[in-house]
Every structure is written in structure tokens, then in C-alpha cells.
Amino acid sequence: MVDNRRPGVPAGATTDDEIRAWCDESRLPGERPELSDTAAVLIASGFLTPAGRAIVVRRISTGLPVPVLPGGFGDLRRLQRAIAQAEQQLDNPMVPGVVAAVMRNRVNGLHRRRDDARKYIVTAKGVFAGGTRAIRRERRENVYLEIEERERLFAGLLCTPTPNVHSSGYMRRAGTAAFDRLAGVVGQVASRSGYPQAGEWASQILAPEREDATSVTSPNAGAATFVDGYETLLFVAGHFYDRVVGNPAWLSDHFEVQRTQVNLHAELAEIAADVIALRAVRIDLDRAKRNGGFDQSFADHIDRREKTLRPVWTELIDRVQALGEVAAVVESAAVELRVLAEYNRTTTIDERIDELIARSGDREMSVDNAKRLTEQVRSGEEQLRIYRDVLQGNIARISPATARELPARYEPS
Template sequence: MVEQPQVTTAQIRDWCDRSRVPGDRPELTDTASLLIAAGYLTPAGRAIVVRRASTNRPLPAIDGGFGELRRLQRVIAQTEHQLAGPMVPGVVAAVLRNRLNGANRRREDLRKQVVNPKGVFAGGTRAIRRERRENVYLEIDERERLFAGLTCTPTPNVNSSSPMRRAGTVAMDRLAGVVGQVAAKSGSPQAEQWANQLLGVGREAAPLAGATAPGNASFVDGYETVLFIAGHYYDRVVGNPAWRSDHFAAQRTQVNLQAELAEIAADVIALRAVRIDLDRSKRDAGFDAAFAEQIDQRETTLRPVWTELLDRVQALVEVAHVVESAAIELRILAEYDKAATIDDRIDQLIARSGDREISADNSRRLTEQVRSGEEQLRIYRDVLQGNIARLSPAVPRELPARYEPS
């Protein structure tokens, strides 16, 4: 009997409400990051990224993975925010501006690796025409959007690694003024040290109160959390040898996991954008009771969409769970096959020596074990069939311009 999945929809909802996933989670692969970033593209551009990923065509990549790009973008935003503060002393501001310029140059280098990568997209006129006919050529403007989306790659603990996330407060500004006076009297090394503390680098960087505990992965909000969960379990499915085996060849033709992840990302991004617009409208015109009530009704109407997205992600989680369980069965079957090979070799050796005969009971027992393993795999295939049916809703739901959970 197949074990029940360890992650339920209620658990996923709780993780999103807390913007935290338990356990040490690896960063998303390049393919998962690109598919999630494709949610920021137009439907045509998103389909091209999905098609390239599904057919194993080259896709942009950077050294260290796209999580590094997300962290770099965070440093740039934090530094710009700090420089905009009125209390940053000049000697510290000079150090921060120097670092900001270096970070911007690094980001521009990474942008070129995504927008104009070598050996990824067609370069010559004839090759571009051929890729356009095959509908796999991503236009320059779509690549720019893809890079912008990659700067928002769901990355664990990107906000808990630096005290700068609280920069700009009155307390930080006052502290900056005091340390700036000390730095001005003492020289540039102290200013460099203060900049290190501001940016959260070096040994002197003090940890934030309430920072993410070890063994947890924290995120900006519930939307980023659900995107990471979807990408994480997508990686676990496609990276599992059992999914790529002949046993699940039929299931691989029934669902396009790349398209599922990209569409989930597009819907989550649309929900977030709609929620931001609703909150802005309510903040600007919430003094009108009738208008505020109308906005609340729209939020209530959209709320089931969030539940549907959580169900789709949970179905993907179940697929990963079943595939991983099937992988264990496949390893057991492989050991059975190995044992059968050993028995054959022993049988041949005994036949040549004529000393003894192999036990017929052992052979029958091994045969029964192999048949039991094959029956278990059939059960896994049936369970996968149901999970795949849950991934894509029968009637695609059209979202308004762009919303958030609670």
C-alpha cells in the first residue's frame, strides 16, 4: 500500500501564512528558477520558455545559480535605501556608493548572460528565422522581462542574512550619525567596518533578533513561499531517476511539469499584483465605506483562487512523494535482478561441478518477490494518474490583471 503524502494542503497553507518552510532546503535549480521567472512573461514568451525546457534546448545560466542574482539584487536595493537616508555620514556614504557601483556592474554582467547569452539563442539571421518557425526563439524584450523576473527568484533566507533589512528606521539613522562621527575622526578603516556591519558582511555583522532559526527556510511573503515549494518539488520529481525510467513513460506524456510550474507561477504572480492594487485602492479611497466594501467583496471573490493554487501545488507534492516511493521499489527490484543474476551464475557453476542443485524454493520465493515489486509499481502508477489529473484544472481560470492570500 502506498503511504499517505507527508505534506497536506493545510500544511502548505500554514507555511505560506508564516512565510517559512521547515527543514534545510536546497536552492532551486536553474530550470526551476527560469520556469518561475517565466511567470512574468507574456503568455507567448512563457510558452517559448516552457517549450525550450521541455525539449532540453539551451537556456540561460549564471555561475552560482540564480539565487546569487537574487541576493545581489537585494544588496543593491538595501544599499540604495540606506543611501537615501538623511542621516548617513559622508565618509560611510562614500563606501556604500563604491559598493553599490560594483554591485550594479556585477548585475549588468549577469544581465548580459541572460539577455545575450552565448550559444543559447540563435545569433545569425537564418538561425533566428529557423527558431522563430519552430516557435522556440525568445525575443529580446521577453529576455529582459525574464531577467527582471529572475531577480525575484524564490531564495531561502535572502532577507535574514543581513541587518540592512531594517535599515532606514529612525534608530538606524541615528546610529549611523553617531558612528559616522567616530569614523570621520578615526579614518577610513572604521568607515569600511561600519559599512560591513550595515550590509551584514564580515565577522562583526550582528545577527538580527528573530532571524531565521537553523533548519528553516524563510521567505518574503506567502507568494514567494508557495513559488519555492512548487519549484522545490518540481526539482525533486524531474531529478528522480524513477520519473525518467520506462515505468513512468506513459505518465510523462500525460503531463508537462514544466508548463505546470510556469502556469502556477503566472497565477501566483497575478494574484500578488491584484492584491497590491486592491490594497492601494483601499488605502487611497478607503474613507468611502461603499468603496471599501466593494473592495472587500472582490477580495472574497478571489480568495478561492488561492485555495485552488494550494491544491495544485499539493498535487505536485504528492507526485514527488509517489515518485520517490517508487524509486525505492525500483532499487529493490534492481537488487532482486542482481540476486537473480547471482543465482544463474551459481546454477551454471553447480551444473558444471555436478555437486548439488539449486533450491527450487529459493527460485520460487525470488520470483514472488519480483512479482510483488512489479505489482507495487503498478499501484504507484495508478496513484500518479490521479495526482496528474489534479494538477491541471479541467477549466482554466482567467485571473484579473494581477492578488494575495490573506
């Protein structure tokens, strides 16, 4: 395999071909951590208007708070997936009424959880200004995100790139125990109602997929899978972003100039906006071709327009790969900085040795002083014994030899 890395780039940097292959397969090798809250918000800002996206970037760049969820935005994506799955199952007209009733209660509970998460994003206190004067001040400073934009941000966060959200591994993390409890409830209701088929439906519809012996050797085992290549590219971009901004070396004085040359927050937000826009256009083109593909001239026109989009996809891959090179360089520099810090500590050993040797004469004088101090202390101990004896005599004089019994009540004479 030809190494197409540019000169000076660490060997650990990801190549364009690797990113393209990941997107084609919608899969990344190895286990991948979920995106940070900041990366998720920046990617979700790709669904906002350009003005709203700029406000999100400005707030993050200046250290102002942005909405967060206690469980992370990956859980929000899994919650949305559970709602969509349950609603899809409810649309099946063959679902027995007993199962449908319990499932509707489950869906209602999931909707309430999503509404609670929405409050954290749209009407969260302590994040955006609440008072009239504070809102006016943030609007003047162009850092106030309007309610409509927050609604769009929440809708974008429902699509947070999350590994394995559509796999059996997702089902296990998203609530196997909850689905098992729900299946058990349906079974109890079915047994009381004399409708045993409902219990079978519960086990078929609600029970998550179980791993069998062949799943261990599955090609997706130990990998992060995604819905499509667009989501894969968004996750890769957010992953590289987290590797850079989460590295202490990037925040050190050594990269102070580089931090002023590029705004990584804005870069990730713009990449997300372009990927989301490209995906929307491609979906519209595919829909138009399906609906009007019977006209050959129209189909040829769609094909020509589709070809004009291919360079855009290549450019996005190049931008993400460049972000990956930044991550690799920063991580390599972090190793060098740790070595340099250790070297700086080691180089002081000679100075410390010389200082110890130079102070040897002082230590000899200190030894003599310590001996004299010991003799003085010993003589002082004798004086302390005398003082204790004198003090004991004084105490004996204060305390009566025989205890006197005081009257219960003081009677003046």
C-alpha cells in the first residue's frame, strides 16, 4: 500500500484513502469513544442558519456556556432511536391490542424523557440570558441564540453521530433491561386476559437482539458502525477535534500562535454544515431520480448533477483528513513536550550536585552547631527538672491536703 502522507506528518496520521474507505463501509475499526458535548453541539450547529451557527461558535470560542445533558448527547440519540423503533412497531396493524396498549405507555414515557432533554437545550437556565437586560446585552454582543435556533439545535442533537446506534450492541446499551421488563409486563397481562399470543408478540417485538456464537467473529465486532458515510465523516471530524482540543499540548504556550491562526470550533461547525447540506442534496437527487427516472433525459440530467457533487465530497474528506493531521501532530508534539520536560528536570541534577558539594563546608559547621545545641539542651533538661519540681511544689501549696466538703448552699456569715 502506497503511503500518501505528506512529508513531515507523523506516521500515525490518517490518510484520505482510509477515511474514504471508512465512509464507504460506514464503519471505523476498533472501539471509539463517543463525542464530547462540545463536539456534538458544534456538529449539531450544522443544522442552524449561518447566523445561528456563528453564535454557537462564538460562545464556545469565548468560553460562554452551551447546553449540555447529564447523560451526554449519545444517550439522546439512542433515546430518539428507541422512540422511532417503538413507533414503527406500533404502526404494524397486526400488533395485538394488549401489546399495543403497553407499548403506547412505553412510547409516552420515552417522549417524556425526550421532552425533559429538550428543556435542557431550549429553556435551560444558567446557559442563555434570561432577563430582559441580559438578553439585550447578549444580543448586542451577538452571542444570544434565539429560541428558534435552539429548537433547531435540539433537532440536530437528536442526530448526534453515535457509534453502533443501529446495532445489537446499541440495543444492549439502550435498555435491554427496560425492554425485558416491558415484555414481562405484557406477558403478565396476556396471561390474565387469556390471550397467550400477546406474550409471544412481546418477545418477538420488544426483546432486543441477542448475540449468538457467530456474532463474536462478525466483521463488525470491535468496530464502530454508523448509518451512512455522511454520519461516519461527521463522527471522524468530531473525533479528530476532540483529540486536538482535549490535548494539553494544544493549550500550551508552544502552540499559542497556531491557536490564533485557526479556529477549530468554526472549522468543525463548517464541516458539519457542508456535510449535512451535501447529504440533503444527494437525498433530493435520489428521490427525483426515483420519481422521474422513466424520462431518460431527466435521468441523464440528474446523473450529470450528481457528478458535479463528487468533488465536494472529496474536498470534505480532505478537510477532515487535514484535521486528523493536526491531531496527529499535536499528539506527537505532546510526547516531545513530555520528554523535554523530563529532560529539563534531569538537567538540573548537575546543578543540584554542585550545590550540595559547595554546601559541604556549611554542613560541617552545622554539625558543630548541632553538637553545641545538644549540650545546651541537656543542660536545659536539668533546669527543666528543677522548674518542674518548683512548679509541683507550687501546685501542692495551691491544692489542700485534705478535701473540704462545701455546703450545698452558700450561707453568708
